[in-house]
Amino acid sequence: MASTEYSKANDDLLKKTMKRFDDSWDYAASTWHRRWERDWKLYNNERYRKNYEGITDTFVPMTFSTIETMAAALGNGRPRFDYEADDPMKSETSTKPLNALTDEFWEADQWDVKVYEGIREMLKKGTSPFMMYWDIDRPRLITFDIRDFIVDPTCTSQQDIQERGYAGRRFFVRKGTLDDYMVVDTDPDSKTYGELVKRYKDIDEESTSPTGDNDSGKKATEMFMGSTLKTAAEDQDELIEIWDKDSCVTVKNRKCIIENRKNAYKERHEMKLREKYQAELDVAIDPKAFEAADQRAKAEAKGVIPFFLFRNYTDVNLIYAKSEIEPIAPLQEQLNDMSNQEGDSIIKQLAQQRELDPQYQDWIDLIDDDPSTVYPFTPGSLKNIDSPQVPPNSFNNRMNIKNEIRETTAIDQVAKGSANVKDTTATEVKAQLNQAGQRIEIKARLLEKDGFYWMAKILFHMVQLYVDRPQAVRVNTDGTQEVTMVGDVQLPPGVGVYNPADFEGDWQPHVTLEVDSQNKKVEQQRSALQMYQILIQDPTNNLAEIKRIYLPKITDLDQAELDAILSPSPEQAMMDPAMAGGAPAEMPMEVPNGA
Structure with a gap:
């Protein structure tokens, strides 16, 4: 490798960058690393604290079931990004082409999978980090473990990070692969301006200055924490990449700066x-x-720090959030202990221990469980030791612990689909579902206003910067034959044009998750159904107009299906025209199944 003489400025920058990393790492290690390890173990059915050691070693997967139930509810569907211009003169601008462009990006980089993984990590560990970057002609999304996230510990919100803080990530690459990372040279004064160049400098680590105690045994162990290779020190390099509003700095193996560039x-x-x-x-x-x-x-x-977070239970003074497992961790371990104690007690009843008269101790190795074996012992010399009965309250106690976990997380058996509802009244089932639904609805709303908000904001800013010419996109026409005109050219149905000129200036994202959207839709359908039932009671009302107005709001039928239903047949057309103005009261309609 080529040797490069480090200047004092580079030494100072290296120390500044490593101090940022150390501040973030030390803060997380002091409290959060222990929590994250505990949460990971409980989700993966591993014990982290045993108060009882016995024969049985089982794990009741309540934690796994709870996390997966919540993840399925929150990750069921794709969020819808809508944008509103700060300029009121652009309020009439259709955002369909922008939404269609976002959908194309979403499909191309498989964001459904990455977002679902992020939601699950958020529930498991409290905070899930993402990095978004622009890759030639589209954005890319990276998910990584929260332990490898670097953040200014004085920040308390994602807005703080964007306005005055820093954020970054720690990751590994194979030795010798840094030359494969290429970027476009954006320096107008460079001879290679506009060409692909190596992203990272070719620097000999031995020629660089040390950064304090980074070579100590403790730091060396931390450096390759999380690597999947046994020979990580020989085969991998650790990279620390930190962004702020003005710059991006990358440090290799905590010894040298291999990248120092303006915020792209x-x-x-x-x-x-x-x-x-x-x-x-x-x-x-x-x-x-x-x-x-x-x-x-x-x-x-303005620079963008291309990191955002999904956060679960937030604290107004902390950037990291608590996981769903945090409040139920002691209960989970208590449940495991009680289950193992009960299991051991049953084993002792099924395979009872025996006691033998000491005068026959030479026979111990010959005694087995074969019921046909005859021993030449004095009656009563070999007998079973009575085992205590399992108390009835043992089962009740385990059920109480499970119920406490369900109440804490608001994920009841009914919401999981595992309850026996024969002995449960309809009112109780509805109350249980409402409780679970409200918790999920609140989580969805907070995700919309925090994690997905910043995702949409960063994405829109990148689109403004890099999509600088009109392009055709597939738009959702909602079953209509809406067409778009570009000058004198008529585009095929379902094709629109994203024009960057329409989306200049500041726009605010509004995000709606599928679970929240469905809840709102059901409420709107219920309200429309109630109004429909009221209006059809009066025979003087125009029934045809009532159906035309309210059926689309009540049902999910498309326009063609509605037209077929509302158009009278030839036989109906020959009936008394007076009937068109009103009709007798009809039977109330049911809310569509699954609406």
Whole structure:
């Protein structure tokens, strides 16, 4: 490897970067690492604290069942991203092309899988980190373990991170593969401007300055924590990548800086602002205007820290959140202990121990469980030791612990689909479902306003920066034959055009998860059904118009199906026209199944 002389500036930057990493790591290690390890073990049916050691060693998978039930509810469906312009003059702009573009990105990078994994990690460990980056012509999403997330520990929210903090990640690469990472050279003064160049510098670690005690045994152990290789120190390099609003710095093996560049998104924003402001100038009038436009672009350019978090139970003073397992961990271990004690007691009854008169101790190795074996012992010399009976309260106690776990998480047996509802009244079932549904609904709303909000915001900012020309997209026409005109050209049905000029300026994302969307839809259908039932009671009302207005709101039928239903048959058309103005009261309609 080529040797590069490190300057004092690089030494200072290395120390600053490693201090940022150490601050983040030490804060997480002091409290959170222990919690994350416990939560991982309980989810994977591993004991973390045993208060009883016996023959039986079983694990009751209540934790796994709870997490998977919640993950299935929250991850059932794709979130819908809607955007609203801060400029009221753009309120009429259709966001269908933007939503369609987002759907294309979503499918191309399999975000359904990655988001579901993130939701599960959020429930398991409290916080799940993501990194989004732009890859040539589309965004990419990376999920990674929370232990490898780097964040300013003084930040208390994701807005803090974007405005004044830093964030990053720790990851491993195979030795010798750094040359495979290429980026486009965006430095206008470079000879390779616009070409693909190596992202990381080729630096000899031995020529760099140490950063304090990073070579100690403790630091060496931490460096390769989480690697899947036994020979990680010989075969892998650890990279620490930290972003702030202005720059991105990458450190290799905690010894040398292999990347120090301007925040790529701030650089891109600055370039677009410069082009915009310079296009408005007349050089013949003011030759120095270009320099002023350049300074204005630099002052107004904003960087993006491309990390966001899914967070479960948040604390107003902390960036990390508590997991779903945190409050039930002691109950889970108590349940395991009680189950194992009860199991041991049953084993002792089924395979009872025996006592033997000491005068026959030489026969011990010859005694077996064969009922046909005859022993030449004095009656009563070999007999079973009476085992205590399992107390009836043992079963009740285990059931009570399970119920406490369900009440804590609001995931009842009915919500899991495992309850025997024969002895449960309809009112009790409805109350249990409402309790679980409200908890899930609140979680969905918080995800919409926090994790998915920042995901949508970062995504939209990248789209503004990199999608700089109109492009055709597949739009959802809701079953209609809506067409789009581009000049004099009519596009096929279902094809629209995303035009970057329509989405300039600041836009605010509004995210709706499938679970929240379904709840709202059911409520709207129920309200429409109630109004429909009221209106059809009056025979003077126009029944045809009532059906035309309210059937689309009550049912999920498409327009063609509704037209077929509402269009009278020839026999009906020959009936008394007076009937068109009203009709006798009809039987109330049921809410559609599954709505």
